[in-house]
Amino acid sequence: MSLDTPLISEARRQVEICNACRYCEGYCAVFPAMFKERSFAAADITQLANLCHNCRGCYYACQYTEPHEFALNLPAALAEVRAESWERFAWPAAPARLFQRSGVALAAAFVVGIALLFWLASALRPASGEGFYAYLSHGAMVAIFTPAFLLPLAAMGVGLRRYWHEVGGARVTWAHLKDAGLSAARMKNLAGGQDQGCNFEAEDKFTNARRHAHQATMWGFLMCFASTSSGTLLHYVLGLEAPYAFFSLPKLLGVPGGILLSIGALALAHLKLKADKSLGAASVWGGEMAFILLLAATGITGLALYAATGTALVPALLAIHLGTVLAFFLTVPYSKMAHGFYRFAALLRDAQIKRC
Incomplete structure (x- = not known):
């Protein structure tokens, strides 16, 4: 192109x-x-x-x-x-065109993921196991989600490399990372010129609603990711297998993280419905909304699954939650999730230019 x-x-x-x-x-x-x-x-x-x-x-x-x-x-x-x-930066290119243009593709990925996991739950059901592993073995989960996480991450890496080359990015230093990281963490560019917010959903009225919704979504997602990572370390390093008690690192990170993610994503969806479509990329509005709802569904189904622990609802909710997470991971390089990576790269490049 x-x-x-x-x-x-x-x-x-x-x-x-x-x-x-x-x-x-x-x-x-x-x-x-x-x-x-x-x-x-x-x-x-x-x-x-x-x-x-x-x-x-x-x-x-x-x-x-x-x-x-x-x-x-x-x-x-x-x-x-x-x-x-x-x-243009996406690799491979065909899925990018599909997901940018249609939220239906995201919904289809959601349905296929659920159907696949329902089949796996019945076909690969372990002979024994506690908690979620009584319905889907630990080995099966690792076999499904390791490539579903690593391959999209590799594809995202290709896209970022192409972006960095196009915009003339140089070697990144700790000073650049600090500047970009502080801007991203504070959502500085959604604060407006006088820290009064922006006009995304309220036309000529300033509001910090979008900034706060973004922060809740971002920190909720990071806490959920940290929860999963801590569970992995407990399993493989300390030999402590799930299920974990509430006062354990995976739960203390995952439950509030899921709440923040759900509230933040639903707030973003609400604000997007109020905002003027003509002031954004109207051609990809549906795909953007589908991504936001997929984020909300990830948090909501995770919380529902935890609340249903020990009940007959666990098998169905587990399949739905894992299907949602699987669909989310597979679409990362092609959905609006990519904006987080590219925007951070843009902030890094901006930090470099400012320090020249």
Whole structure:
């Protein structure tokens, strides 16, 4: 795919007008990065697009939106370039086009994952085992989820390498990681110019709702991942097998993590329904919503499974939860989950440019 696509050309037109106006300098990291340049190559537009958090504050402050002849809609222009870049960097490319365009594909992955795990639960049911292992052996879980985790991660790595090469990324230092990490952890670019929030769901009104929902989702996901990782260490390093008591590291991380993930993802879905579709990448709206709901389903089914421990509901809930998690992992490089990786890479590149 040629870098100078119609979407990049339109984004360049709008960026050049913004670069001349400079009214929105304090809104987010995009504008200081933009104002450092006098001309914009396709790679520069790609970097700005992935640095953008689609908070939309610049749109509502802009004097050149429609009906002005300039017809600026920078959030939508950068969102379309961002989605296009994920397709271009994705490996293999075909699934990226499928998942970017259709939330139905995510739902299909969800159903197939459940059906597969139902079959495995009956075909590979162990002769003995405690807790969840009474329905699906530990060996079977490892055989299913190890490649389902590692292969998408490898595919994501290929995409990030392509992105880094295109935007001219250099060697990463601890200082770059610190700058990018602090920005990501605080969701700094969703705070608005005066820490008053952004305009994503409330038009010209500032609100931190999206920032807080993002933080809940991110930290909830990381806690759930840490819960699974701690369980793996307990199993293989200390020889302590599941099920674990409530006052154990896997549960103390997993239960509050699942609650945060569920609440945060549902809040993001609610805000997305309130927001103006025309200010984002309208062509991939369905896929984005499907990803958010898949995140929420991962948290909700995990909590439901824990609550049902010791009941007859466990086999069905286990299959549903594992199917949800499996679908999530398999679609990571092609769903909006990719935005977390690319946005962090964009923050790293921005930190490098600032320190030059």
